[in-house]
Amino acid sequence: MNTQTDIATAGRQLGGTLMELRNITLRFGGVEAIKNISFDIREGEIRAIIGPNGAGKSSMLNVISGFYVPQEGEVWFRGERRGPVKPYEVARLGIARTFQNIALFDGMSVLDNIMTGRLHRMKAGFLSQALWWGLAEREEIENRAQVERIIDFLEIQNIRKTPVGRLPYGLKKRVELARALAAEPQLLLLDEPMAGMNVEEKEDMSRFVLDVNDEFGTTIALIEHDMGVVMDLSDRVVVMDYGRKIGDGSPDEVRNNQEVIDAYLGVAHD
Amino acid sequence: MTDQQTLAGALHSIPALLARNVARFGDRPAYREKEFGIWQSWTWAEAAEEIRALALGMLVLGLRQGDYVAVIGRNRPAHYWSMIAAQMCGAIPVPLYQDAVAEEMAYVLEHCGARFVICGDQEQVDKVLEVEESVKGVERILYNDKRGMRKYDHSRMNSIADTQDQGRAAEPRLGLELDARIAALDESSICVMLYTSGTTGKPKGVVLSNRNIIETAKNTCDFDRLTMREEIVAYLPMAWVGDFIFSMGQALWAGFTVNCPESAHTMATDTREIGPTYFFAPPRVFEGQLTSVMIRMEDAGRIKKWLFDRFMKIARRVGPALLDEETVGFTDRLAYGLGKLLVYGPLKNTLGYSRIRVGYTAGEAIGPEIFDFYRSLGINLKQLYGQTEASVFITQQPDGQVRSDTVGVPSPEVEVKIAENGEVFYRSPGTFVEYYKNPDSTASTKDPDGWVATGDAGFFEESTGHLRIIDRAKDVGKMADGSMFAPKYVENKLKFFPNILEAVVLGNNRDYCTAMINIDLNAVGNWAERNNIAYASYQELAAHPQVYATIKSHVEEVNASVAGDEMLSNCQIHRFLVLHKELDPDDGEMTRTRKVRRAVISEKFADLVGALYDGSDGIYTETEVTYEDGRKGKIKATLRIEDVQVFGDAVQQKVAAQ
Numbered sequence: 001m002n003t004q005t006d007i008a009t010a011g012r013q014l015g016g017t018l019m020e021l022r023n024i025t026l027r028f029g030g031v032e033a034i035k036n037i038s039f040d041i042r043e044g045e046i047r048a049i050i051g052p053n054g055a056g057k058s059s060m061l062n063v064i065s066g067f068y069v070p071q072e073g074e075v076w077f078r079g080e081r082r083g084p085v086k087p088y089e090v091a092r093l094g095i096a097r098t099f100q101n102i103a104l105f106d107g108m109s110v111l112d113n114i115m116t117g118r119l120h121r122m123k124a125g126f127l128s129q130a131l132w133w134g135l136a137e138r139e140e141i142e143n144r145a146q147v148e149r150i151i152d153f154l155e156i157q158n159i160r161k162t163p164v165g166r167l168p169y170g171l172k173k174r175v176e177l178a179r180a181l182a183a184e185p186q187l188l189l190l191d192e193p194m195a196g197m198n199v200e201e202k203e204d205m206s207r208f209v210l211d212v213n214d215e216f217g218t219t220i221a222l223i224e225h226d227m228g229v230v231m232d233l234s235d236r237v238v239v240m241d242y243g244r245k246i247g248d249g250s251p252d253e254v255r256n257n258q259e260v261i262d263a264y265l266g267v268a269h270d
Numbered sequence: 271m272t273d274q275q276t277l278a279g280a281l282h283s284i285p286a287l288l289a290r291n292v293a294r295f296g297d298r299p300a301y302r303e304k305e306f307g308i309w310q311s312w313t314w315a316e317a318a319e320e321i322r323a324l325a326l327g328m329l330v331l332g333l334r335q336g337d338y339v340a341v342i343g344r345n346r347p348a349h350y351w352s353m354i355a356a357q358m359c360g361a362i363p364v365p366l367y368q369d370a371v372a373e374e375m376a377y378v379l380e381h382c383g384a385r386f387v388i389c390g391d392q393e394q395v396d397k398v399l400e401v402e403e404s405v406k407g408v409e410r411i412l413y414n415d416k417r418g419m420r421k422y423d424h425s426r427m428n429s430i431a432d433t434q435d436q437g438r439a440a441e442p443r444l445g446l447e448l449d450a451r452i453a454a455l456d457e458s459s460i461c462v463m464l465y466t467s468g469t470t471g472k473p474k475g476v477v478l479s480n481r482n483i484i485e486t487a488k489n490t491c492d493f494d495r496l497t498m499r500e501e502i503v504a505y506l507p508m509a510w511v512g513d514f515i516f517s518m519g520q521a522l523w524a525g526f527t528v529n530c531p532e533s534a535h536t537m538a539t540d541t542r543e544i545g546p547t548y549f550f551a552p553p554r555v556f557e558g559q560l561t562s563v564m565i566r567m568e569d570a571g572r573i574k575k576w577l578f579d580r581f582m583k584i585a586r587r588v589g590p591a592l593l594d595e596e597t598v599g600f601t602d603r604l605a606y607g608l609g610k611l612l613v614y615g616p617l618k619n620t621l622g623y624s625r626i627r628v629g630y631t632a633g634e635a636i637g638p639e640i641f642d643f644y645r646s647l648g649i650n651l652k653q654l655y656g657q658t659e660a661s662v663f664i665t666q667q668p669d670g671q672v673r674s675d676t677v678g679v680p681s682p683e684v685e686v687k688i689a690e691n692g693e694v695f696y697r698s699p700g701t702f703v704e705y706y707k708n709p710d711s712t713a714s715t716k717d718p719d720g721w722v723a724t725g726d727a728g729f730f731e732e733s734t735g736h737l738r739i740i741d742r743a744k745d746v747g748k749m750a751d752g753s754m755f756a757p758k759y760v761e762n763k764l765k766f767f768p769n770i771l772e773a774v775v776l777g778n779n780r781d782y783c784t785a786m787i788n789i790d791l792n793a794v795g796n797w798a799e800r801n802n803i804a805y806a807s808y809q810e811l812a813a814h815p816q817v818y819a820t821i822k823s824h825v826e827e828v829n830a831s832v833a834g835d836e837m838l839s840n841c842q843i844h845r846f847l848v849l850h851k852e853l854d855p856d857d858g859e860m861t862r863t864r865k866v867r868r869a870v871i872s873e874k875f876a877d878l879v880g881a882l883y884d885g886s887d888g889i890y891t892e893t894e895v896t897y898e899d900g901r902k903g904k905i906k907a908t909l910r911i912e913d914v915q916v917f918g919d920a921v922q923q924k925v926a927a928q
Contacts, residue, residue, distance in 0.1 A: 148306035153417070158535035160307065203899075211418055 014235065015043030017076075018187060018219050019064065024073035026059055033059040034070065035243040041187065046213055047221045048230045051240035052263060057223045058100065060240065061189055064221060065097050066090045078186075091120045094186035098176040098193060100223075106165035110156060110175050111147065113164055117182030118143040150181050153215070154208060170201035174208070181212065188212070190222035194229055202226065206233055231255065239263070282457035283480045285358045287522040292318045295498060295525060301347040304532035304540055312347060314525070320348075322448070324430065325355035327437030328386065329444045331410050331428065335360030335451060338382040338463065342366045342375070342398070343390020345504040345530045348414045348430050350517060352388045357461065360451045361386070364463045364475070365508040367862045368394060369855070371900055374473075376401040378465050382475060382706065383407050388430070391415035395422070457481040462518075463706055464511050466658050467861035475706030476511075476658045485699035486661040487519035489682040493666065494628045498525035500548040501625070503541050505531055510863060511658040512632075516550055519661070541622035549629045553636035554864065556651075558792070559621060560640050561768045565796045581609035582646070589614075589646030594670045614647045623649050630654050630666070632677075633863065635739075635758070637766030641674035653677050655739060659715065659722055660684070661700030665737045676736035686737065692727040693743045745868065747778035753840040755783070757868075760841050763828045768793040769820060772853050772860075774871055776879060777841065784882040785846040786875065787821055788853055794820075809850045809907055818912060821848055825914045833917035842916040845882050847889075849875075850907035856896045878909065887911055 019041040026034040033056045041047045041064075049057050062068040063075065066085040075082045077093065085093070096117070104113050121143065124136035132140070151157055154174055159167060164175060173193060180188055193209065194202045206229055212218050224230045230237060231251040239247035239254055241263040247254045254260055281287055291300070296315035303310050312320065333339070339356040341363055343349045353363035364382050366375060368390060375397055379387070387408050389395045395413050402408055411427045413419060419429070428436075437444075461480045465473040490496075504517040517528045526548070531540035567578050588602045598606075618624045629644070629651040636653065644651045654666035655677035664686065667678035680686045684698035697720045704712045716722045727746050728739040740746065741758040749755050757775040764773040764787065771790035777783035789812050798805055798814070805811040829842040853859040858870050872879055874893070881889035890908045897903060 145306065148308075152306060155533065157307070157532045158539070214420070215417065 014045045017041070018043045018078065020076040021063070022074045022076065024060075024063055024070045024075070026056075026063060026068055026070045033243050034063065036073070037240070037243075037245045038073075039238050039245065039248055041219060041221055043219055044213070044217055045219060045235040046209070046233055047219075048234035048237045049221065049223050049240060050225075050227070050230055050237060054242075055240040056243040057240055058191060061097070061191055061221070061223055064187075065095055065189055066093075088120055091183055094184075095189065096180035096183040096185035096187075097189035098173070098180050098191060100191040100195065102169075102172045102176055104164045104172060104175060104179070107163060109161050109163055110167070110178075111151070111160050113175055114147045114150060114178045114182050115143060117179040118147065120183065146184070147178075147182055150178050153181075153211070154178050170197050170204075173197070173201075173205065177205075177208065177212075181216070181218075184216075186219060188218050188220045190220060190224075192223055192225065194224055194226050202229060209233055281484065283357065283452070283455035283459065284354055284461060284483070284518065284522055285452050285455065287484070288314070288318055288321065288354060291522065291525045298498060298525070299527045300521075300525075301350070301528050301530070302544075303347050303530040304536070304543075307532075309529075309543070317347070317351065320434065321351045321354050321358070323434040323437040324351055325358040325437065325448055326440050326444050327428075327433035327435070328355055328359050328361075328412075329448060330436045330440050331386070331433065333359045333361055333386055333410075335454075337361040337386060338364050338384045339386040339388060340364045340366055340379060340382070340384040341388045341508065342368050342370075342394045343388070343414060343508070344368055344534065345506075345508055345513070345517070346390065346414060347528070347530055349388065349390065349508060350504075350528065352412070352430065353462070353518065356386075357455065358448060358452050360454060360459075362460045362463055364465070365514070366465070367467075367507050367509040369507075369862065371856060371896070372397050372400050376405050378473060378475075379408065380405045381473075382463060386410045386412065389413045392418040395419065395427070455480065457484070460703070462514055464509060464514065464658055467863050467865070474708055474711055477703040477706050478511075478661055478700075479703050482661045482700045482702060483515070483519045484523065485683070486663055486681075487515065487523040489699070490515075490663050490666070491520055491524045493668070493682055494548075496520060496524045496526065496548060496628070500524065500526035500627075501529060501544055501546045502526065502548050502550075503529050503531065503537075503544055503546045505534075505537050505541075506550070506552075507862065511662055512550060512656075515662045516548075538622065542620070543622075545622060545625040547625045547627045549623070549626050551629075551631060552633040552864075553631050553640070554634070556631060556636065556640055556644060557768070560643055561790070561793050563617070563621075564768070565793070568796070568800065578613055581605075581613040582643075584609055585614060585646035586642060589648060590642060590672075593645055593648060593650060594672070610648070618647055618649065623647075626650065628652070632656060634865075635762040636674060637762075638674040639766065645672065654681075655737060657724060659702045660696060660698060661702070663700060664694075664696045664698070664724070667736075671734070671736070673736070676731065676734070676738050678736055680737075686730075687721070688729060689723075691743070692729065692740070692746075694724045694726050694728045694737070694739070695721045696724065697721050749777055749783075749840050750779055750781045751840070754837050755841060756838055757841075759838060760785075760828065760832060760843065761866075763831060764824065767824045769797070769817075770824060772866065774853075774866055774868070775841070775843065776872070776882065780883065782844040783841050784879075785825065785843045786871070786878065786882075787825075787846055787848050789817060789821070789848060791852075808852065809905065812848045812850055813907070813910065818848060818910065821846070822912050822914060829914060829916050839918055842918075843914055844916055845911055845913050847878060847882065847909045847911045849878075850891070850909060851893060851895060851905055854895070856898070857894070881909075881911055 017040050022038050024034055024037045049060055051057050063070050069084045122139050124139050128134050128136040151160060194205055213220055237251055237254045239260045246263055247257045247260040291314045297313045299311045300314040300317040301312045339361045341349055341352055356363045366378055379401060387398050395411060398411060412430050412433055414430050416429050457480045459480055461478050461483045463475050463477050465475055502516055506513045521528050529544045531537045567575055584605045588598050588606050591598050626649050629649055632654045652667040652672050656662035656664045663681040664684055665678045666681050684696055686696045689695055701720055701722055725743050726739050727741055727743040728737055730737055741756040745757055747755040755777050760775045761773045764770050769790055770787055772788035774786045775783055791808055794817060825843050825846055832842050833839050855862050860866055877891055888908055888910050893905045895903050895905055
């Protein structure tokens, strides 16, 4: 496997393997969404998954996040094989994500939404929470401090108390990122973080993705349609088409891969 | 007060004032900044420790006496501290506009030859690095916010916090050296150098001495009885002289607290939380707030709206009189009291103005309706007139003698005279030392006796002794028939309409006046929303026929009012157009303090000016615009030109001219 050798992209030395997907096949009834795909995600990298509509990108992300359990193949995370997991277990494992269609609590403030990202770190019992005394109070202060650092990082201080429902789309996306970051993930999954954004919002978001990777050292796996964004941001790219992997490598390698070009330009499939 | 007088002898530098404040009230809050959602605060003693550590750190890095230290960033305590720290080292702080594009920054850095640059964050550092390709001489870059800076080459770059740590460690070695440098400061040493934005030509470096700043601060603190208990919000650009006087000069003289907002966008919330007692804002801020209050009242429920309208009527009638402590009837007092409870109090609280004791506005003329609105709520809003070269204050309004059309009486120890041609001259302790490296300009602005030409035309009202400013002296011109042309006078009348953000009136040496108008996107956008008018862009809204009709009615109203003025009745506007883009400092059309640059506009929009005078009813134009990141683009538009009704004698004028 070519990924076993040390890969230095754009002067960056990538770390060891964080996650490895081995021969994944995912079926929905008779439809094979993912066909025997293997690739890895290394520590500290930005890994993009691209492909035309219906290529199986989102399904792949759902396999990574543990939401879908593939019929065949193995998912290895931090050197251990991961079996079927419940959502809260995924969060505890250090994986957080954003969604293609924003999944925030519209009626809650930005601050509260981001606080939910820290839920799995709160241990105080029901009574302590209700009285807001002892452990509950200490935890809240600790968690709020962490959330405030993220608010500062993503420059959303001015909307801290605004209900999410009143925000424009681009900002909602940023709040989603904030919530995911609040979980202090090791692996951050972004499902089309720039979809539907204007140029300026895309530029902002790209900068934040790079900053997150740079400042917190978070490993990022993202799905994105905007090729310019993908090629600029990512260290390595996986290209999918009709559930198959047709390319894997640095942005330059992928860009010059004939099969990838064909897939994107729409050569007839047999 | 006597205490201060005797001390004034020894208090001849900002670091000396700092030391006095530590000795007098070291545990009172000096600086606050909202960060991570909480107000962080530093007492005078804590601030002094931070500043000393930074000064020592700068010595470690090799800052020399007489060096220039550029400071670029938003209002944050650390940036104010770095200015004081630079002064301690015998260097001269030069605050720059943080939104300046790279080439403007290049000019200033080159001109002052800054060896040290202090940047707020990565964005500013990047700009300095970009500028360095052409400007040599910057040796050290210090930055405040560490975010994103980890991978930069740190051989000549340090964070402020790290510099302070180095400074603390170096106290035994360099402490005496620093004390000696502080002791070497006297009242003639340079306190700060500020670059004027300049409506014409390149910026000029105005050199202000310790005497300029401290005397001015002392006099004006006495004038308004400012004490250590005041709270101010520091939000105006640090490169602007006003911020330096309020947040440095007066703050250190009186010893009051400087509060820095969390970010530019949280300004309103942060002001409300602090509740400043001493407040300055340019007219456009007050205008903007009034517009947003009015918009929100339009959307309010019927009972609220009725209450608001009813009590604002009472406030307009008796509020200003109450503020000036004139006699007001018992029933009016009672009604006003009730209004205070139901409307004025809550409204002031929402705006963050509940505790304002002294508020100032300056820079541009403020609309009488806007001015009266705030005064009628019981906010002691006053006007002052000043400029960088005077360390701000030339004239200001004393409590109880406030009007929207004057700028007040000369500030303490300021002499003002009016020249034959109407230009205002002044002489004061705040009068600047010189323009840096520019003896010609210094000589043409300041005569050997110390009188400085303001460049503004004005006169003293005989009945009250208050100064009234008509216009920039050089903008006052003549129309083709020899009558007086004062564009600003008409523009201000136009800008008093909430729908009009900016206006440029043309007519010098012409047969008649015309205008280019910028709509206010907030006000017009809200109107469009309420009237179900769809628009996709600023440009589309600006060109909407109904918007044109509204603006036309505004222009006609202005014409009617201008017609009443004997001297200026020829300044009525005959034709106008609504511009397809907002005038913007990034495109050079305005200064950073948002004053219109006439020469640039008449050159850049020469085709539009031509169309305004050749009788055509529309014109196709392409305009270059600069985006925030410095890239350029083009806007294309076809603009309509409207004829407007004029009144009185001016009607024949036009017929005769044709």
